[in-house]
Amino acid sequence: MVLKVFFPSCCSSAESGILIGRWISEQNSAVILAVVHFPFIPVQVKQYLSEVQRVTKVSVSVLGSWSNSKQEKEKSLSEFLEDLGTIFSHEPWIQISRQGDSKFWSCSTLQKHSNNPKEEEIILVYYDQRKVMLSHLHPPLATDPKADDASKLSAIFDTVAKSKILFMTDRYDDGPIKLTHWQSDGVEASIIVELMKQASVPACLLLTFLLSLISGICRSRVLKFWPLSFLWSKLSICEQLGHRLQHLQVISSNKKAQNQTQLMRKANIFVSLLIDVALGVLLMSWLYRKNRIGHLADTLIPMADHVAEELQDLLQWLMGAPAGLKMNRALDQVLGRFFLYHIHLWISYIHLMSPFIEMILWYVGLSACLGLTVALCILSDIIALLTFHIYCFYVYGARLYCLKIYGLSSLWRLFRGKKWNVLRQRVDSCSYDLDQLFIGTLLFTILLFLLPTTALYYLVFTLLRLLVVIVQGLIHLLVDLIDSLPLYSVILRLCRSYRLAAGVKFRVLEQQDGKPLRLLMQINPLSYGSVVQTYRLPTYSCYPRDSWTSLCKKLFLGELIYPWKHKGEKQD
Amino acid sequence: EERRYRSASGAPIALRRRQHSASCRELAVRCPRLQLRSLSAVTSAVWLAAYGLFVLSENSMVLSSAIFITLIGLIIYLHFVKIDQESLLVIGSLGIQVTSSYASGKESTTFIEMSQVKDVVINEAIHMQKVIYYLCILLQDPGDPQGVSEVVPLFQSSKPRLDCLIEVYKSCQEILEQRKTAPQSS
Numbered sequence: 001m002v003l004k005v006f007f008p009s010c011c012s013s014a015e016s017g018i019l020i021g022r023w024i025s026e027q028n029s030a031v032i033l034a035v036v037h038f039p040f041i042p043v044q045v046k047q048y049l050s051e052v053q054r055v056t057k058v059s060v061s062v063l064g065s066w067s068n069s070k071q072e073k074e075k076s077l078s079e080f081l082e083d084l085g086t087i088f089s090h091e092p093w094i095q096i097s098r099q100g101d102s103k104f105w106s107c108s109t110l111q112k113h114s115n116n117p118k119e120e121e122i123i124l125v126y127y128d129q130r131k132v133m134l135s136h137l138h139p140p141l142a143t144d145p146k147a148d149d150a151s152k153l154s155a156i157f158d159t160v161a162k163s164k165i166l167f168m169t170d171r172y173d174d175g176p177i178k179l180t181h182w183q184s185d186g187v188e189a190s191i192i193v194e195l196m197k198q199a200s201v202p203a204c205l206l207l208t209f210l211l212s213l214i215s216g217i218c219r220s221r222v223l224k225f226w227p228l229s230f231l232w233s234k235l236s237i238c239e240q241l242g243h244r245l246q247h248l249q250v251i252s253s254n255k256k257a258q259n260q261t262q263l264m265r266k267a268n269i270f271v272s273l274l275i276d277v278a279l280g281v282l283l284m285s286w287l288y289r290k291n292r293i294g295h296l297a298d299t300l301i302p303m304a305d306h307v308a309e310e311l312q313d314l315l316q317w318l319m320g321a322p323a324g325l326k327m328n329r330a331l332d333q334v335l336g337r338f339f340l341y342h343i344h345l346w347i348s349y350i351h352l353m354s355p356f357i358e359m360i361l362w363y364v365g366l367s368a369c370l371g372l373t374v375a376l377c378i379l380s381d382i383i384a385l386l387t388f389h390i391y392c393f394y395v396y397g398a399r400l401y402c403l404k405i406y407g408l409s410s411l412w413r414l415f416r417g418k419k420w421n422v423l424r425q426r427v428d429s430c431s432y433d434l435d436q437l438f439i440g441t442l443l444f445t446i447l448l449f450l451l452p453t454t455a456l457y458y459l460v461f462t463l464l465r466l467l468v469v470i471v472q473g474l475i476h477l478l479v480d481l482i483d484s485l486p487l488y489s490v491i492l493r494l495c496r497s498y499r500l501a502a503g504v505k506f507r508v509l510e511q512q513d514g515k516p517l518r519l520l521m522q523i524n525p526l527s528y529g530s531v532v533q534t535y536r537l538p539t540y541s542c543y544p545r546d547s548w549t550s551l552c553k554k555l556f557l558g559e560l561i562y563p564w565k566h567k568g569e570k571q572d
Numbered sequence: 573e574e575r576r577y578r579s580a581s582g583a584p585i586a587l588r589r590r591q592h593s594a595s596c597r598e599l600a601v602r603c604p605r606l607q608l609r610s611l612s613a614v615t616s617a618v619w620l621a622a623y624g625l626f627v628l629s630e631n632s633m634v635l636s637s638a639i640f641i642t643l644i645g646l647i648i649y650l651h652f653v654k655i656d657q658e659s660l661l662v663i664g665s666l667g668i669q670v671t672s673s674y675a676s677g678k679e680s681t682t683f684i685e686m687s688q689v690k691d692v693v694i695n696e697a698i699h700m701q702k703v704i705y706y707l708c709i710l711l712q713d714p715g716d717p718q719g720v721s722e723v724v725p726l727f728q729s730s731k732p733r734l735d736c737l738i739e740v741y742k743s744c745q746e747i748l749e750q751r752k753t754a755p756q757s758s
Binding site for chain 2: 516
């Protein structure tokens with residue numbers, strides 16, 4: 001079978017020595033991790049390797065010899081290297097040698113206990129050690145994550161990633177072993193990262209303390225009384241604040257992230273919060289400059305007045321002959337006057353509040369510094385409050401219509417001599433008395449002829465309500481987008497694309513006859529779509545709650561619709 | 573070496589075979605290049621339409637937006653749609669690598685490991701009123717040794733005809749057979 005040797009490209013110019021790494025026998029491949037230079041004592045090398053093996057659980061061993069001679073090949077050196085093969089017994093013993101600055105190396109194996117002495121082909125694959133160590137391989141989503149025959153590539157990535165401790169000793173250490181690997185010129189570290197790590201511990205403690213205080217207040221009994229709890233459940237801002245509080249708890253927890261997914265999740269939440277607060281502060285500074293809040297408050301009351309006037313015109317139109325349809329005069333007048341009085345009450349209420357609007361808006365606008373999502377939720381709640389009368393009208397119209405439809409269907413059954421059997425959940429025939437039939441038919445006729453009027457009011461107010469719901473829905477969509485977008489992963493994919501690997505790609509380098517095949521292994525980064533799909537943060541809303549057919553059915557029957565429900569609330 | 577063939581729609585394509593070593597082969601199919609006359613035809617059509625709109629509406633924004641749209645459209649076409657070359661790199665005992673290079677230089681690569689590859693076959697497909705042949709890689713189902721979990725079609729935008737596909741198929745099978753004859757490791 002073909003022998004594959006994975007050689008780190010940083011060791012190409014290393015001095016002569018022996019190769020250490022891992023031998024994967026099922027795939028007949030050798031992953032070379034470092035080169036140990038002369039002089040060394042074999043016993044110490046073996047000791048060191050067994051220690052490394054104990055810590056990293058990777059079976060590191062001496063795989064072969066590496067000779068990098070600037071002059072012509074020295075006979076004695078080659079014999080010396082072959083003798084090393086007897087000291088460190090490894091089957092097969094790989095010998096790689098490089099002459100001067102030549103690109104083409106010669107690679108041979110020494111098999112002592114082999115049955116077939118034929119020459120097997122050798123493939124030399126160069127890899128970038130630092131990138132392979134830092135990268136995280138994402139298996140394709142379709143495969144079973146616990147497939148037993150793990151792919152060859154993940155074995156290689158694992159080997160390099162787990163051997164971190166091997167890369168900690170560099171050339172300047174005074175130990176008995178002198179290694180060459182990607183960090184042999186000195187261990188890399190960033191001072192900013194170290195400082196942040198030191199500063200993060202007390203910051204996390206402080207944050208945890210504050211959060212426990214806040215959640216204690218939130219859970220106190222004072223806020224659980226009926227009107228307040230109902231209010232909190234209806235306002236979307238409370239939901240969003242609770243969600244963000246949860247996020248903060250995740251970040252400030254003391255436990256270190258166990259695996260890659262948790263680490264990315266924490267980082268994504270952190271960056272998302274940061275960007276959110278930055279955008280919120282930006283919005284706030286824009287709003288408070290040039291007293292825009294004052295202008296907003298000034299236009300709010302006339303806008304509410306305008307909406308109310310439009311509604312009044314609409315009702316006057318309905319009370320007349322809307323679109324040429326002839327309404328039942330008495331019912332029309334009753335419904336129209338009722339709704340008009342309601343609007344009149346609403347307008348007086350708004351006018352009562354108008355001197356305080358500016359101050360309320362000013363203080364409420366300050367909470368935009370908690371984040372852009374919070375500001376958007378406040379906007380959605382303000383819209384909901386301002387159009388509360390539309391919601392009320394919709395509920396009145398829907399209930400009236402629903403009552404009418406149920407009455408009609410039940411009396412229609414009576415008209416035909418049938419009855420709904422609640423026990424058996426089906427329609428059964430039934431013999432009614434004459435007076436029952438008489439009253440029933442009378443009521444049925446009345447309800448039937450009053451149907452167009454009620455239906456028209458219901459239709460108009462449902463359309464208005466749907467309009468408001470669509471506007472609120474769009475705002476919530478935007479909030480969800482900001483909440484769930486994994487910004488840190490996207491930026492990582494942009495700047496350090498080798499960290500998120502979908503696989504590898506091979507490039508064939510220059511070949512020379514008689515020398516082994518040379519390939520370069522590079523990391524194939526994940527596509528942006530897969531990055532977003534793998535790392536998106538979960539949100540608290542689920543849509544669509546109803547399918548289109550059930551929505552239409554509910555509208556037809558007059559049942560109340562709540563298209564944007566949250567995950568925590570119980571179903572209707 | 574390079575040989576000329578025809579694609580399924582009649583356009584001329586070229587197949588280049590290179591043997592890097594006994595167990596490594598590269599097969600590249602080069603698609604027909606972007607024609608200058610089709611490019612100029614589309615551009616002049618768009619600009620004529622924009623000029624007609626400009627004469628009707630007297631708004632110079634129409635002209636500048638037409639130029640903008642043409643440029644952006646050309647860039648998107650070259651970077652995301654027009655494939656210049658599709659190649660197959662078969663490395664015995666490592667895997668099969670499928671690369672598509674776009675006209676703007678972008679390359680999109682997929683590497684399939686040899687343990688996942690069940691076989692490389694030529695399949696027939698009925699497309700509208702034609703029957704076309706395409707080469708595809710069958711992936712092994714990890715649970716079922718006889719089953720196929722996925723079919724990966726190759727050379728989808730150059731669509732070579734059967735004669736070209738047979739050449740590619742023979743080259744691939746020579747390398748795939750090696751893994752059947754030597755599975756015993758020492």
